[in-house]
Amino acid sequence: MLTNTELNSLVRLRKEIHRTPELAHNEIQTAKRLLEYLKSKSDHVITNIGGNGIAFIFDSGKPGATILFRSELDALPIMETNVFKHASVYKNVSHKCGHDGHMTVLAGLGLILSKEKLNSGKIVLLYQPAEETGEGAELVLNDENFLKLQPDFIFALHNLPGFPLGKIIIKNEHFAAASKGMIIKLEGKTSHAAEPENGISPTNGMIKIIDMIQKLVSTSELKDFALITIIHAKLGERAFGTSPGSAEIMCTLRSFRNDDMEILTNAAVETAKKIAVLEYLKINIKFTEVFPATINDPECTGIVKKACEKLNLEYEMINAPFKWSEDFGHFTDKINGALFGIGAGENTPSLHNPNYDFPDELIETGSKLFYQIVKEITGSNV
Numbered sequence: 001m002l003t004n005t006e007l008n009s010l011v012r013l014r015k016e017i018h019r020t021p022e023l024a025h026n027e028i029q030t031a032k033r034l035l036e037y038l039k040s041k042s043d044h045v046i047t048n049i050g051g052n053g054i055a056f057i058f059d060s061g062k063p064g065a066t067i068l069f070r071s072e073l074d075a076l077p078i079m080e081t082n083v084f085k086h087a088s089v090y091k092n093v094s095h096k097c098g099h100d101g102h103m104t105v106l107a108g109l110g111l112i113l114s115k116e117k118l119n120s121g122k123i124v125l126l127y128q129p130a131e132e133t134g135e136g137a138e139l140v141l142n143d144e145n146f147l148k149l150q151p152d153f154i155f156a157l158h159n160l161p162g163f164p165l166g167k168i169i170i171k172n173e174h175f176a177a178a179s180k181g182m183i184i185k186l187e188g189k190t191s192h193a194a195e196p197e198n199g200i201s202p203t204n205g206m207i208k209i210i211d212m213i214q215k216l217v218s219t220s221e222l223k224d225f226a227l228i229t230i231i232h233a234k235l236g237e238r239a240f241g242t243s244p245g246s247a248e249i250m251c252t253l254r255s256f257r258n259d260d261m262e263i264l265t266n267a268a269v270e271t272a273k274k275i276a277v278l279e280y281l282k283i284n285i286k287f288t289e290v291f292p293a294t295i296n297d298p299e300c301t302g303i304v305k306k307a308c309e310k311l312n313l314e315y316e317m318i319n320a321p322f323k324w325s326e327d328f329g330h331f332t333d334k335i336n337g338a339l340f341g342i343g344a345g346e347n348t349p350s351l352h353n354p355n356y357d358f359p360d361e362l363i364e365t366g367s368k369l370f371y372q373i374v375k376e377i378t379g380s381n382v
């Protein structure tokens with residue numbers, strides 16, 4: 001299906017992308033590299049979808065389902081500590097989520113599709129920008145060029161360190177958690193440190209909010225797992241002569257269910273506002289990096305399972321969703337789809353760790369599995 005020459009070329013592509021990573025919204029060279037690699041293979045290309053996104057379309061010319069496979073384009077603001085030849089050449093930017101690998105898996109599917117004739121419908125390989133900031137999927141979904149594609153199904157995979165290499169991890173319905181960043185700004189009044197009574201210090205308000213907000217996850221209204229993690233806090237300035245006049249608290253809200261996220265958000269806002277009033281503080285609350293829960297369609301997870309069985313791939317149906325988030329949830333909100341995991345090896349460093357690297361062994365398995373999914377749906381070459 002993929003020759004050794006093609007597999008070697010895919011590994012080279014993965015390493016090139018790994019060497020020259022680009023952050024969310026800056027994936028210009030990465031998209032250009034993929035355009036060079038896949039342009040002649042596909043029937044039609046759409047560039048600049050939702051920013052630097054790019055879609056390669058393989059069209060049978062016959063009616064049928066439009067099946068979309070999605071990969072992310074962006075890297076992370078992390079300094080790579082690996083010293084191998086394909087290590088990132090940029091300071092503080094590296095592919096620590098394996099998106100370089102996901103891009104290559106999709107390119108492998110492109111190579112297969114350029115050789116095998118489709119029976120019906122269309123296949124779209126979508127390279128989406130800005131996944132790590134939770135913005136890209138929405139930008140793509142709001143792009144009129146994307147709307148014209150009208151996909152019937154959408155699939156994606158994510159590599160999972162900690163699971164056996166190549167094992168497929170499938171979950172019906174809730175796959176990954178919803179999450180959002182909350183920024184709380186408190187404004188009081190600075191004063192001389194010798195006369196704190198002349199100012200309004202946000203110290204107590206900040207302590208109370210940090211304490212109370214973390215306790216909200218035990219409220220009985222929540223139906224499933226939820227978590228609030230304080231990720232940053234700042235009080236006043238580093239000046240011994242000054243009693244602080246401002247504070248900032250940042251936390252991440254997380255839940256398996258979207259309705260729980262709404263409950264948690266309302267409770268967090270209400271708690272922070274109540275404390276601010278009691279402490280005579282002005283308050284400003286903002287949310288950022290909003291990820292809905294990724295909810296898989298059971299028909300689509302069924303197709304993934306069947307494809308694994310046909311290829312004799314080891315798979316596991318898991319029961320608990322993952323606590324991390326993926327902006328793929330924006331897609332599954334609107335299109336029937338499934339995100340599944342592929343084990344990256346039990347001893348592979350965790351995602352977003354400075355010494356992580358995508359295992360090239362997964363490229364062939366990923367591309368073949370995606371192609372089998374195509375076959376399951378279109379009936380091509382079964």
Ligand SMILES: [Zn+2]
Pocket residue numbers: 096097132351352
């Ligand atoms: Zn990531």
Ligand SMILES: [Zn+2]
Pocket residue numbers: 072097098099158
């Ligand atoms: Zn990722």
